[in-house]
Amino acid sequence: MASVRLVALKAPYVPSSLRNLSNFLLLRTHAFTVRDFSTAMSPPSTAVIYDQYGPPDSVTRIVEFSPVELKETDVCVKMLAAPINPSDINRIEGVYPVRPQLPSVGGYEGVGEVHSLGSSVKDFSPGDWVIPSPPTSGTWQTYVVKDQSVWHKIDKGTPIEYAASITVNPLTALKMLEDFASLKAGDAIVQNGATSIVGQCIIQLARNQGIHSINIIRDRAGSDEVKEKLTKLGANQVFTESQLEVKNVKALLADDIPEPALGFNCVGGNAASLVLKFLRQGGTMVTYGGMSKKPITVSTSSFIFKDLSLRGFWLQQWMTSDKAKECRKMIDYLLSLVREGKLTYEMELTPFSDFHAAMDKALGKLGSQPKQVIKF
Amino acid sequence: MASVRLVALKAPYVPSSLRNLSNFLLLRTHAFTVRDFSTAMSPPSTAVIYDQYGPPDSVTRIVEFSPVELKETDVCVKMLAAPINPSDINRIEGVYPVRPQLPSVGGYEGVGEVHSLGSSVKDFSPGDWVIPSPPTSGTWQTYVVKDQSVWHKIDKGTPIEYAASITVNPLTALKMLEDFASLKAGDAIVQNGATSIVGQCIIQLARNQGIHSINIIRDRAGSDEVKEKLTKLGANQVFTESQLEVKNVKALLADDIPEPALGFNCVGGNAASLVLKFLRQGGTMVTYGGMSKKPITVSTSSFIFKDLSLRGFWLQQWMTSDKAKECRKMIDYLLSLVREGKLTYEMELTPFSDFHAAMDKALGKLGSQPKQVIKF
Numbered sequence: 001m002a003s004v005r006l007v008a009l010k011a012p013y014v015p016s017s018l019r020n021l022s023n024f025l026l027l028r029t030h031a032f033t034v035r036d037f038s039t040a041m042s043p044p045s046t047a048v049i050y051d052q053y054g055p056p057d058s059v060t061r062i063v064e065f066s067p068v069e070l071k072e073t074d075v076c077v078k079m080l081a082a083p084i085n086p087s088d089i090n091r092i093e094g095v096y097p098v099r100p101q102l103p104s105v106g107g108y109e110g111v112g113e114v115h116s117l118g119s120s121v122k123d124f125s126p127g128d129w130v131i132p133s134p135p136t137s138g139t140w141q142t143y144v145v146k147d148q149s150v151w152h153k154i155d156k157g158t159p160i161e162y163a164a165s166i167t168v169n170p171l172t173a174l175k176m177l178e179d180f181a182s183l184k185a186g187d188a189i190v191q192n193g194a195t196s197i198v199g200q201c202i203i204q205l206a207r208n209q210g211i212h213s214i215n216i217i218r219d220r221a222g223s224d225e226v227k228e229k230l231t232k233l234g235a236n237q238v239f240t241e242s243q244l245e246v247k248n249v250k251a252l253l254a255d256d257i258p259e260p261a262l263g264f265n266c267v268g269g270n271a272a273s274l275v276l277k278f279l280r281q282g283g284t285m286v287t288y289g290g291m292s293k294k295p296i297t298v299s300t301s302s303f304i305f306k307d308l309s310l311r312g313f314w315l316q317q318w319m320t321s322d323k324a325k326e327c328r329k330m331i332d333y334l335l336s337l338v339r340e341g342k343l344t345y346e347m348e349l350t351p352f353s354d355f356h357a358a359m360d361k362a363l364g365k366l367g368s369q370p371k372q373v374i375k376f
Numbered sequence: 377m378a379s380v381r382l383v384a385l386k387a388p389y390v391p392s393s394l395r396n397l398s399n400f401l402l403l404r405t406h407a408f409t410v411r412d413f414s415t416a417m418s419p420p421s422t423a424v425i426y427d428q429y430g431p432p433d434s435v436t437r438i439v440e441f442s443p444v445e446l447k448e449t450d451v452c453v454k455m456l457a458a459p460i461n462p463s464d465i466n467r468i469e470g471v472y473p474v475r476p477q478l479p480s481v482g483g484y485e486g487v488g489e490v491h492s493l494g495s496s497v498k499d500f501s502p503g504d505w506v507i508p509s510p511p512t513s514g515t516w517q518t519y520v521v522k523d524q525s526v527w528h529k530i531d532k533g534t535p536i537e538y539a540a541s542i543t544v545n546p547l548t549a550l551k552m553l554e555d556f557a558s559l560k561a562g563d564a565i566v567q568n569g570a571t572s573i574v575g576q577c578i579i580q581l582a583r584n585q586g587i588h589s590i591n592i593i594r595d596r597a598g599s600d601e602v603k604e605k606l607t608k609l610g611a612n613q614v615f616t617e618s619q620l621e622v623k624n625v626k627a628l629l630a631d632d633i634p635e636p637a638l639g640f641n642c643v644g645g646n647a648a649s650l651v652l653k654f655l656r657q658g659g660t661m662v663t664y665g666g667m668s669k670k671p672i673t674v675s676t677s678s679f680i681f682k683d684l685s686l687r688g689f690w691l692q693q694w695m696t697s698d699k700a701k702e703c704r705k706m707i708d709y710l711l712s713l714v715r716e717g718k719l720t721y722e723m724e725l726t727p728f729s730d731f732h733a734a735m736d737k738a739l740g741k742l743g744s745q746p747k748q749v750i751k752f
Contacts, residue, residue, distance in 0.1 A: 290676025300666025303688025310686040312679025
């Protein structure tokens, strides 16, 4: 029998992502009255929660949740690592289109080790490594209890920081490369924001498929080093925005690089216009971010005579549950690339005890920093 | 034997759309030396030509072409009527993306009566009404000789002004309604530039299919009369741009009208943004014109979170020869709607002898005027 420890909380709730308030109260009643002594219980869980939207460095706090009872099909996972993604920050700020129900545990992806199982669970064993797939909110805590259908077993040979962060950024890159054009070896893509993690993944995934990448970065001190770094990842051409202030950007294409059929935009404004300029007749630009906070401006003739299509991509919308199978297959492929050294990006593992320091770095308070991954 | 009359031309050429210069010279030689006396010849043709790009009222002139010899599979058509479309004007101005080879005969669509046939033509008889389908340049002349594959026989019960103008505008409307979304009765579309001929066709074609139309017009004197006119055609709702300066345009939708999945833009600027505002999650806006000469500006979140697609449509690009069959089927459908009184738009038939007056009207020199259709 699992030990039951009721921990004093500043507010008497369990966030919806773990158990909602009414269930929690029921559980407490249940625990002390009609308890089934054979029922497995989770350990208590230490979590990063927020009970109002606002700046993540002020509205988040660490609390401890009491153990919860595992239902027949539940799996209790001891979290190993979970990243702080920009979208996690937006969710806490309340500016994400899907606002989490408050109070909420932070985090949306991560990796953990199976700790204990509901009575009918057959497909997992304690010690297995799993990720929530599709991801679900609430990964910034030491123990997560979710139905077995949530979890996807992965190869334990994967570095935990990659296992923890494989969905939100790399899967976005892979899905966007597959969904909007039929690319084959020798084709080309163009993207702005090439130094972002999605951008770096696009470069490497394209290279793996023999697809050329044309990359646009903002003008900055040290842009030569950035170009070198992206080139090492497999970028075929890298331009700063100011280098593209020419009449015909296509004249800058290397001889072996065709006009790209597909472009990716995570910046907006002028950087989006530059992607459009590179696209070939009938090409598609996919917007997945707007770092400059500027809109996208397009001429009428781009649509009519150049026949461009402008689309958008949002991983969370695609990853509805009926896509779980496809999603997991792609995750397995991405993790295999990681293990083969064909997909890399910079991250920093920070102990959970230093969560607020990691959050400060993720918020950019200390200048440009590697992606922060919390290690539990 | 057809009589041969060589007419003095200011310049010794036949435009490419009829016969190119070298062929013409060959023909002259042929005609007077090795002539096959059984070969059918066209009558001479009076044509509107231009030998430089520029303002249509100054660069066009009327010339007479000498007869041409009909090849085995040629059909000689006596033109009955041909419209002056805005794209004809753009072609003459040299601002159209596909610039006609100079010198060129004006016009791109029209209707005519079969005059005479090449020796192997079986599918046409003199007196048949035909349209070039897909259209080809050079319809502003009294006789057009083209291969039989160019011509599509139509029902002679059709008013000639509609037969002459059925492709460029109505087919654009029909094709755009069919190609970019699967609409069914009860669905809705939104469009700006609703008073354009394409706009009027969209209203009527939508109504015929039980599809609601939400229409945006520019603010103007007499907008109430315009609204009334469009409503009579079948428009469900008509708004001026200024009426849509509200926080939530969708609150203006009538109770029985769902958020539109498809929008059409032929204006650009603010009028395009208004179309985007009406669109439902996952909707598509198709741009087919840019009357305001302003670009289209779109927010990042419209792409990512509202999942909008922006596309373009250009009839000329679609109507490549392998689409001829589909194109003709749609033309037949449109002409049947015309004959049933279900598709109407305002036109004025002007005699060919008044071509320059018709062109002045088409150029807007006399204010708003009905579409000009030349009657030969």
